[in-house]
Amino acid sequence: MSQEIAVVVLAAGEGTRMRSSLPKVLHRLAGLPLVGHVLSSGRALGVSRTVVVIGPAMDEVAAEVAPATTVVQKERLGTAHALLQARKALEGFTGTVLVLYGDTPLISVPTLEALVRERAAPDNPALVALGFDADDPTGYGRHVVGDNGCLADIIEHRDATPAQRAIRRCNSGVMAFDGAVLFDILDRIGNDNVRGEYYLTDAVRIANAMGRICRAVEGPEEEFLGVNSRVELARAETLFQDRMRRKALEDGATLVAPETVFFSWDTCLGRDVTVHPFVTFGPGVCVEDNATIRSFCHLEGARIAAGAEIGPYARLRPGAEIGPNARVGNFVEIKKSTLEEGAKVNHLSYIGDARVGAGANIGAGTITCNYDGFGKYHTDIGRGTFVGSNSALVAPVRIGDGAMIGAGSTITRDVPGGALALTRASQETLDGWATGFRERRSGNGPRR
Numbered sequence: 001m002s003q004e005i006a007v008v009v010l011a012a013g014e015g016t017r018m019r020s021s022l023p024k025v026l027h028r029l030a031g032l033p034l035v036g037h038v039l040s041s042g043r044a045l046g047v048s049r050t051v052v053v054i055g056p057a058m059d060e061v062a063a064e065v066a067p068a069t070t071v072v073q074k075e076r077l078g079t080a081h082a083l084l085q086a087r088k089a090l091e092g093f094t095g096t097v098l099v100l101y102g103d104t105p106l107i108s109v110p111t112l113e114a115l116v117r118e119r120a121a122p123d124n125p126a127l128v129a130l131g132f133d134a135d136d137p138t139g140y141g142r143h144v145v146g147d148n149g150c151l152a153d154i155i156e157h158r159d160a161t162p163a164q165r166a167i168r169r170c171n172s173g174v175m176a177f178d179g180a181v182l183f184d185i186l187d188r189i190g191n192d193n194v195r196g197e198y199y200l201t202d203a204v205r206i207a208n209a210m211g212r213i214c215r216a217v218e219g220p221e222e223e224f225l226g227v228n229s230r231v232e233l234a235r236a237e238t239l240f241q242d243r244m245r246r247k248a249l250e251d252g253a254t255l256v257a258p259e260t261v262f263f264s265w266d267t268c269l270g271r272d273v274t275v276h277p278f279v280t281f282g283p284g285v286c287v288e289d290n291a292t293i294r295s296f297c298h299l300e301g302a303r304i305a306a307g308a309e310i311g312p313y314a315r316l317r318p319g320a321e322i323g324p325n326a327r328v329g330n331f332v333e334i335k336k337s338t339l340e341e342g343a344k345v346n347h348l349s350y351i352g353d354a355r356v357g358a359g360a361n362i363g364a365g366t367i368t369c370n371y372d373g374f375g376k377y378h379t380d381i382g383r384g385t386f387v388g389s390n391s392a393l394v395a396p397v398r399i400g401d402g403a404m405i406g407a408g409s410t411i412t413r414d415v416p417g418g419a420l421a422l423t424r425a426s427q428e429t430l431d432g433w434a435t436g437f438r439e440r441r442s443g444n445g446p447r448r
């Protein structure tokens with residue numbers, strides 16, 4: 001099957017029921033805006049043109065979908081009217097035009113592939129519609145199949161007779177058209193219906209009247225969940241997370257309690273990675289083979305190399321590069337820093353804008369002081385360095401290979417390799433002082 005495919009995403013709906021100042025299709029599912037999910041399915045099909053139909057004052061959506069072409073539907077007169085706005089953008093295009101909705105993010109690539117494959121059938125159907133059997137078909141358009149097994153019509157719920165409402169096969173809204181006749185068909189669609197809207201679904205009746213074949217293929221109902229409210233957004237998130245968890249398990253990761261792990265749309269896990277309960281992945285995380293993520297970690301924009309161990313209770317922020325077999329322990333935050341192979345930051349530390357050389361050991365409570373209220377500065381910690389507990393490394397500063405920092409130091413100047421640096425006051429010890437103090441306070445000794 002070789003056919004050129006263009007995608008038109010309908011996204012002019014206001015999304016009033018979201019009760020939000022953000023356009024509906026910019027609400028995020030697993031970290032990616034709804035419309036981004038739709039576009040990524042299109043990309044997976046290898047589309048050659050992408051057009052997004054937006055409403056007035058939706059510049060943020062246009063910016064999000066760039067470099068896709070956006071066209072503005074000034075008045076929301078129905079799905080056929082929305083698609084008509086893509087006429088200029090699709091000028092001269094005679095391949096398959098796939099119509100998707102910006103608020104329907106769960107459609108899988110295999111389902112779309114089945115749809116466009118059917119569109120490329122030898123008898124060249126004018127359109128193929130995706131349908132599904134709904135548990136509750138109320139509100140959906142219904143597929144009316146003719147005696148020849150082809151699609152005869154799609155009737156919107158509100159225009160349907162009781163007999164038509166008894167049909168369970170519903171219209172998902174996703175359709176693939178023959179681009180050579182699409183606009184001929186759209187030009188003939190009127191708005192003589194209950195809502196006075198230009199229904200894209202009327203394309204079926206018109207194409208049939210033109211002597212062209214229309215077909216339907218079927219997909220799983222859960223892929224067609226449209227997001228109109230926060231409740232539906234939460235439901236879509238649940239379904240999407242289940243999908244991600246299943247994929248992680250199938251690809252060879254162990255999730256000790258899958259239902260407690262939350263992925264980003266782009267999380268990648270290698271083989272034999274173990275993720276303990278209650279871990280959240282933000283966007284841009286890649287975990288290589290045999291790494292372990294313990295409970296209660298929050299990871300975002302981080303790369304974790306093979307064999308590394310993270311957590312429990314660690315926070316990795318964007319730009320954290322954790323090297324092979326490195327360790328990041330409890331209550332450690334790492335931002336825009338590289339831990340080289342085998343480096344350890346095991347307890348209660350902040351490492352930001354830093355390099356921690358291979359095999360270095362960063363003691364409990366160490367802080368890289370990377371910010372002076374104006375700029376961010378780098379800390380460079382050499383290979384095999386030992387930083388004593390509760391040290392403050394005031395950037396910009398360099399600690400040479402193999403150096404040692406005494407516990408409790410505040411390091412403001414570079415430390416050469418192999419040196420010991422410490423800044424604490426020297427210790428004074430008064431023999432018996434504590435015992436004497438207690439005796440005095442409890443009245444057993446002489447009062448002074």
Ligand code: UD1
Pocket residue numbers: 010011012013014053073075076077078079080081082101102103139140141142154156170171172173198199200201226
């Ligand atoms: C549509 C279908 C219906 C199907 C249902 C599935 C039509 C006439 N009906 O109905 O058969 O069962 O989806 O959910 O197509 N949009 C625009 N501009 C408009 C109107 C809509 O961009 O003028 C966009 C919306 O933002 C949305 C999509 O098109 O993403 C569908 O619109 P919606 O109003 O939800 O259509 P339904 O009435 O649900």
Ligand code: MG
Pocket residue numbers: 226
């Ligand atoms: Mg709808």
